[in-house]
Amino acid sequence: MKLERMDEFFAARVDGYDEHMRTTIEGASDFYVYTVSLLPLTSGAQVLDLGCGTGLELEEYFRLNPDADVTGIDLSEAMLKALKEKLPDRKIRLIRGSYFDVPFGEKVYDAAVSVESLHHFPAEQKEGLYRKLHGALKDHGCFVLTDYFAESEELEKEYFQNLKQMKGEQGLSEDEFFHYDTPLTADHEVRVLQRAGFSDVRILKKWGSTFTLLARR
Numbered sequence: 001m002k003l004e005r006m007d008e009f010f011a012a013r014v015d016g017y018d019e020h021m022r023t024t025i026e027g028a029s030d031f032y033v034y035t036v037s038l039l040p041l042t043s044g045a046q047v048l049d050l051g052c053g054t055g056l057e058l059e060e061y062f063r064l065n066p067d068a069d070v071t072g073i074d075l076s077e078a079m080l081k082a083l084k085e086k087l088p089d090r091k092i093r094l095i096r097g098s099y100f101d102v103p104f105g106e107k108v109y110d111a112a113v114s115v116e117s118l119h120h121f122p123a124e125q126k127e128g129l130y131r132k133l134h135g136a137l138k139d140h141g142c143f144v145l146t147d148y149f150a151e152s153e154e155l156e157k158e159y160f161q162n163l164k165q166m167k168g169e170q171g172l173s174e175d176e177f178f179h180y181d182t183p184l185t186a187d188h189e190v191r192v193l194q195r196a197g198f199s200d201v202r203i204l205k206k207w208g209s210t211f212t213l214l215a216r217r
Contacts, residue, residue: 003166006120009179010053011078018054021116025148027207032115034205035146035212036061040110043067048109048136050099050129051117055083055092057146061113062090071109073099075177098177100129104136112136112143116210119148119183122160123192126184130196134217143198143215149186151209156185186211 010017022028036057039047045068049058052072061068071093074080080094095102112133118126133143150156159182172178184192186203190213193201198215205212 001166003170003172003178003180006177006179007075007077010076014054014076014078014082017079017082018056021056025116025208025210027210031146031205031207031210031212032057032060035113035115035144036064038142038144038204038212038214039065039068039113041065042110044069045111046109046138047071048104048112048133049073050112050114050133052083052094053079053117055086057113057115058083058087058090058092062087066090071095073097073102100125104132106135107138108136110138110141112141113145114143115146116148118145119181120177120179122182123184123188126189127192127196130193130198130215134197137217139217141217143193143217145189145193145213145215146210147189147213148181148183148209149189149211150183151185153185153188156183156188159183183209186213189213 039061041064047068047070049070049072052074058070069091073095075098077096080096163180163182190201193215200216202214203211204214
């Protein structure tokens, strides 16, 4: 298996991406709707979307809160272009880049959300991101994470070992993002969020390997 750079992987698959996500992932018809039901419904709510992609969750969110003010971050220009075309009349600020690098500011957002994006990164990297996110949320703000998680710690370790081996064999840099799933277990993800400063972290619901977690500031 040849690893592809993250942005190139998604650019090559933007056509048909929405249908793929909705029809091949267990529970997708429910978890997008459920995820956004946990976001604030007040007019003008400031929401940050990490890995917004083509905006599948944002389509659902704007149905509930058409006056929300969203900032979306994604590596793929092709995905962001598709999102703009899909939701041209909504208040969305789109940033092409890595959410690990983009500054979020301090106490800016009422809530943050991420759906099926963060299962590509190790705990240490996520902890730094979550600390930054914690600081960017207003008092009593929340982070809603719906993502794919490993079934066991043994599988979690296996995913990371496989990725390391493939990068070595293919001579790939550790400083670039390549598309390969390395999910943590849901319990491990909870602990990472807690170490990052979130005071109340709960697993709310699951569909197969996809869980929704709610983390409160």
